[in-house]
Amino acid sequence: MAFIELNHVFKTYSNGVTALADVNLQINRGEFVFVIGESGSGKSTLNKLLYREEKVTKGNVMVGGVNVSKLKNSNVYKLRRKVGVVFQDFKLLPKLTVYENIAYPLETYGLDSAVIREKVMDAVERVGLKDKIRSYPNQLSGGEQQRVCIARAIVNRPKLIICDEPTGDLDPKMSREIMDVIEKINKELESTVIMSTHDKEIVNRMKKRVICIHNGVVVSDTEKGKYLEYEDN
Numbered sequence: 001m002a003f004i005e006l007n008h009v010f011k012t013y014s015n016g017v018t019a020l021a022d023v024n025l026q027i028n029r030g031e032f033v034f035v036i037g038e039s040g041s042g043k044s045t046l047n048k049l050l051y052r053e054e055k056v057t058k059g060n061v062m063v064g065g066v067n068v069s070k071l072k073n074s075n076v077y078k079l080r081r082k083v084g085v086v087f088q089d090f091k092l093l094p095k096l097t098v099y100e101n102i103a104y105p106l107e108t109y110g111l112d113s114a115v116i117r118e119k120v121m122d123a124v125e126r127v128g129l130k131d132k133i134r135s136y137p138n139q140l141s142g143g144e145q146q147r148v149c150i151a152r153a154i155v156n157r158p159k160l161i162i163c164d165e166p167t168g169d170l171d172p173k174m175s176r177e178i179m180d181v182i183e184k185i186n187k188e189l190e191s192t193v194i195m196s197t198h199d200k201e202i203v204n205r206m207k208k209r210v211i212c213i214h215n216g217v218v219v220s221d222t223e224k225g226k227y228l229e230y231e232d233n
């Protein structure tokens, strides 16, 4: 069985909008996958199903052998500990330092402070921010803030990292730096990376698997793919 499997997945929101229709996907452990498609095509919905922010309407979503679609609400926290999520808008807590922002989720698990320190320092080193641990988010550039988010997402060494338009608010140079960090982590931690993006330059440069969604349907899935503009015809 692949690490991630979607079998005949449908998602219809309560307002009647069908965001995904009969999506079938298999993603192996350690893969790096881009998900592309215009705004409203269903990329975020796909991500949300993987970390159980949303539930499927029909079908199954399997992550690491766990049927996420059948997971009880009371067990969702176990999944969240194994999945790191990076968003376009950084969602950092402004009153906490870099160190505290990364440590915060671990503190809620009740881990020992020495263990937390070890994990946080390992994560900040991987993203190259060791010298900024005492800074506050507003003292950092956009690229640095996004690196803090990546550190926060990897602090538990998750098997799956979901990135939802992580470079959407960054200039091309910072975007490249962020991509280099994520690619390095994909290799070092052997985490599976699923990244939705609109960034044509990045997709074309990285030569990874590219899944294209259009109106909630997977319209292409290519190894070492390019950014393609899908058009109805």
Ligand code: ADP
Binding pocket: 013, 014, 015, 017, 018, 019, 037, 038, 039, 040, 041, 042, 043, 044, 045, 046
């Ligand atoms: P993308 O990430 O590709 O922009 P989304 O997954 O956010 O696409 O959205 C897919 C479709 O689902 C869109 O038509 C969007 O308006 C709709 N949608 C997304 N979230 C919700 C929601 N919470 N309630 C109702 N409709 C939603």
